[in-house]
Amino acid sequence: MLFVKDRIGGMLLLIFSITYGLLSQQIHLLPFQANSAFHARTMPEVLSVLAIGLSVLIILFPGSDEKPRFAGLNWGLGALFLALMSAYGLMVRPMGFLIATSLFLMIGFALLGERKWWRLLAVAVPTVLAFWALMTYGLDVFIEPLPQFMKGS
Amino acid sequence: MLDGILIGLGTALTPMNLIFVMIGCFVGTFIGMLPGLGPMSAIALMIPIASTLEPSAGIILMAAVYYGAIFGGSTSSILINAPGVASTVATSFDGFPMAKQGKAGKALAIAAYSSFSGGVIAAIFLLVAAPFLASVSLAFQSTDYFALMVLGLTAVAAFASKGDVLKALLMTVIGLMLSTVGTDQTQGVPRFTLGILDLTDGISFLLLVMATFALSEALIAILKPNDDSKRQEEKDASSHLGSMAVSKEEVKEMAPVIGRSSVLGFLIGVLPGAGATIASFLAYGTEQRIAGAEKGKLFGKGSVRGLSAPETANNAAATGSFVPLLTLGIPGSGTTAIMLGALIGYGIQPGPRLYIDQPEVFWSVIVSMWIGNIILLILNLPLIPYIAKVLAIPSRFLLPFILFFSLIGVYFVSFNTFDIQLMVLFGAVALFLRFLDFPMAPMILGFILGGMMEENLRRALLINNDSWSFLWERPLTLSILVIAGLCLIVPMVSPLFAKLRKAKPVETPTAD
Numbered sequence: 001m002l003f004v005k006d007r008i009g010g011m012l013l014l015i016f017s018i019t020y021g022l023l024s025q026q027i028h029l030l031p032f033q034a035n036s037a038f039h040a041r042t043m044p045e046v047l048s049v050l051a052i053g054l055s056v057l058i059i060l061f062p063g064s065d066e067k068p069r070f071a072g073l074n075w076g077l078g079a080l081f082l083a084l085m086s087a088y089g090l091m092v093r094p095m096g097f098l099i100a101t102s103l104f105l106m107i108g109f110a111l112l113g114e115r116k117w118w119r120l121l122a123v124a125v126p127t128v129l130a131f132w133a134l135m136t137y138g139l140d141v142f143i144e145p146l147p148q149f150m151k152g153s
Numbered sequence: 154m155l156d157g158i159l160i161g162l163g164t165a166l167t168p169m170n171l172i173f174v175m176i177g178c179f180v181g182t183f184i185g186m187l188p189g190l191g192p193m194s195a196i197a198l199m200i201p202i203a204s205t206l207e208p209s210a211g212i213i214l215m216a217a218v219y220y221g222a223i224f225g226g227s228t229s230s231i232l233i234n235a236p237g238v239a240s241t242v243a244t245s246f247d248g249f250p251m252a253k254q255g256k257a258g259k260a261l262a263i264a265a266y267s268s269f270s271g272g273v274i275a276a277i278f279l280l281v282a283a284p285f286l287a288s289v290s291l292a293f294q295s296t297d298y299f300a301l302m303v304l305g306l307t308a309v310a311a312f313a314s315k316g317d318v319l320k321a322l323l324m325t326v327i328g329l330m331l332s333t334v335g336t337d338q339t340q341g342v343p344r345f346t347l348g349i350l351d352l353t354d355g356i357s358f359l360l361l362v363m364a365t366f367a368l369s370e371a372l373i374a375i376l377k378p379n380d381d382s383k384r385q386e387e388k389d390a391s392s393h394l395g396s397m398a399v400s401k402e403e404v405k406e407m408a409p410v411i412g413r414s415s416v417l418g419f420l421i422g423v424l425p426g427a428g429a430t431i432a433s434f435l436a437y438g439t440e441q442r443i444a445g446a447e448k449g450k451l452f453g454k455g456s457v458r459g460l461s462a463p464e465t466a467n468n469a470a471a472t473g474s475f476v477p478l479l480t481l482g483i484p485g486s487g488t489t490a491i492m493l494g495a496l497i498g499y500g501i502q503p504g505p506r507l508y509i510d511q512p513e514v515f516w517s518v519i520v521s522m523w524i525g526n527i528i529l530l531i532l533n534l535p536l537i538p539y540i541a542k543v544l545a546i547p548s549r550f551l552l553p554f555i556l557f558f559s560l561i562g563v564y565f566v567s568f569n570t571f572d573i574q575l576m577v578l579f580g581a582v583a584l585f586l587r588f589l590d591f592p593m594a595p596m597i598l599g600f601i602l603g604g605m606m607e608e609n610l611r612r613a614l615l616i617n618n619d620s621w622s623f624l625w626e627r628p629l630t631l632s633i634l635v636i637a638g639l640c641l642i643v644p645m646v647s648p649l650f651a652k653l654r655k656a657k658p659v660e661t662p663t664a665d
Binding site for chain 1: 201202205317318319320322323326327329330333337339340342343344345347372375376377378547548549550552553554556557560561564565568570573574576577580581584585586588589590591607610611614619620621
């Protein structure tokens, strides 16, 4: 029962808490700040100690013996979507909102099993256009619609 | 109070705000109906739009989305036994069996009438309780606020399910830790920015909420293999609802249940850390216990009482959770934590001063609850057969849209693509932690309260000449901290006592 859900989570958060604790020592304090009862490092230091303590307690006394079940899930697809979202973040400015978003949605639909290209286009493009128009004209939130090279100077 | 109600009516009944209530109820129902997406995701998705509106309109919109989403969650619980949120799990106990008996329309109508009644009755309690509590809390000082925030955070542990206390506490602390990222508010020192300029302003709360709820929910759905038979079941359920008429006998049976569950739901909603889920289960359990042997047997098989009780209680609790938010500025639940974040984004500090400084915001939220509930009843109920069609939209189209709305919602607020990358990172981590059954709501609560807690503690120390004695010298602060301590200790100690009791053989009294 070593690798139960609680222990794995506790372990991960313990690493995070220790890293946080170490980083808290790098918070730069001026000499007069360091002498005050409460400074920029106080809360992080208290929190890191608390988090380390709680993580250790979870590792030592897990609430359940349930093991994680990772089999039977489309992890590859999940990773592809994470990559797709990251790529969208990188491309939304250079490609412009309309093209980047339409492509994001169409690739998303295709990854989830839609094979008819006309359906990909028919669902994504009008929705993106309508959404952009609603945001720009309805709510006054402007977002650059066109790719960088097509923008006027 | 009458002045306040009139101010609230004046604000909430403007044509634009009425439209926002309608849109909010409709969109909330729509999103809440999608299995997995609950009120927190629904409100988070609406924040980018709400932030473009003026404060009253924005808060009215978000409040409408809140109860719309609860109503929507009940619909998917009843129709396909897939509760959108934990607070509607109890609804499925009797709602789904009723739908299976061909009475889905009736079940939806009972749920809608109960939600309406619970919401309206609780809004009356709120009307009385909120101004009273606000006037009392005017006497609160920074030290008391600090103690109250500690109580709000430790209460999470008190209401966590068995075995989850430590995890809930740890996630709260993780939320507090994330709130320290960025420039320190008082001393202007950068903390945990790792030299990244985009982190100087800290992590946006919207980003964190979207990543941990909407984004990770959609990713969980993507990871699960497609189940075509279930989609077909959902499609069938949304197309055959049956009659929505409720008989006189059923109304008579519902009435006392609604009365009891409203009071229970409201009181539980007011408690920090409790909320709609606990309220709905408690109301269900209470009604089952007092129903008597004959009626009690029907629970779980399509009982009117069994459906009405949790529905009334969860809506009443949702309304009740606004009491600590509006009067003390302390969110009682994850959902109100998100609303608090949105209010702070508007530059509004909820708390006792809100009642005095911005009465139009305070009262319009309360009045909009009535209007929202009325709209849910007269607009959403007849439209349910059509809104329910959303359950038949193929997930291959729905999921990329949810991801897109989450990403663009964050991007529209900051116009910084770094936020999208950070969101993907948080989404991936949240997904993994959710698979390991680590709760996300306490983290959001910690994140929202973190900054305020540090500020109040710092102010308290400043007032008390850097002395920590205020923690035990001020009776009110001490009392709140003692309650917080009990909230922390009792859930940890009670399983030990239970184990000890089990270990000891029970002595049964003999006749002689």
